[in-house]
Amino acid sequence: MHFNCDVTKNQEVPRAAGAEWFCFAKTGMAGLPLLLLRALRALHPPAPTISTAVRLPCPHRPLPSRASCCPVRFLRTSAAFCAGHNKWSKVKHIKGPKDEARGRMFMKFGMMIRIAVKEGGSNPDLNLNLAQLLEQCRSKNMPKASIEAAVKSAEKAKPASQHMFEARGPGGCVLLIEVLTDNNSRTGQEIKRLLNKNGGVLCDGGRHNFSRSGVVVLPGHDINSEKALELAIESGAADVQETEDEEEKPLLKFICDVADLHKVRVSLERQGLPVTSSGFEFVPRNYSSLDEEQLEAASALIEVLNDCPDVVRVWDNIQADS
Known part of the structure; x- marks a missing residue:
């Protein structure tokens, strides 16, 4: 079997749908693609351990990235990417009491x-x-x-329909606006009005920028980047991301195919890890890079959309410039 490993440290690998490639972590074996890591692991399995608890890193190394529940950081080397999501996190946190x-x-x-x-x-x-x-x-x-x-x-509840609006926001970012409404026409007009007033516009094709994926969430304060990649390999996840919740507590999101959600969750739980939640999300296939002014505008737009009573969730593909 031959693997093409001609990849520089900071070079990104295209994430084709279904391909078993991870973004890169910072050093060592974690800098290799998961497909190669899985092959190496099969040839040289790790020595057995008495308890999974002793395999957790101790003392832990804090995760360097801070991001909101939507903006995330794939485990890779790019410092600009890390800083960008940190900045987007600070802008996007819900304002007000x-x-x-x-x-x-x-x-x-x-x-x-x-x-x-x-x-x-x-x-x-x-x-x-x-x-x-x-x-x-x-x-x-x-x-x-x-x-x-x-x-x-x-x-x-009275009959209501679920609908997804596709839009572009400041800086060309892509938004998916999930709504639940008993009047599609009324809600559609309101969404269009909010977009037009706040620098956005309805568009077609935005859904193609996202993939509906299974997501298993764990607390991230005791797991460093290399350990997170190891857990992803063992559980069969396709990606792992660092993020944080509304209270800025670090989280890890293990991304997988929808059909593999239960398997990945069970695998993580069997290792004694406390699963915070699991479910389905729209995960960006690629990101839109925004400067500080565009971030402020995008944050204001998303906040206005979330204030609409018919809006359930707003998904975005935003990344901040470093």
């Missing part, structure tokens, strides 16, 4: 529960998507009474 942001987050969770119940019923034992969503609600400290009320409300 924390109580207001918390209330809006719970409202969005209620809308997502409504979608999940509509698609698969209200029994989480039979609806994996709902079960994962309820787990995510609990991880964000959404009150139990509010979760139960959201499920009951979803069962009795």
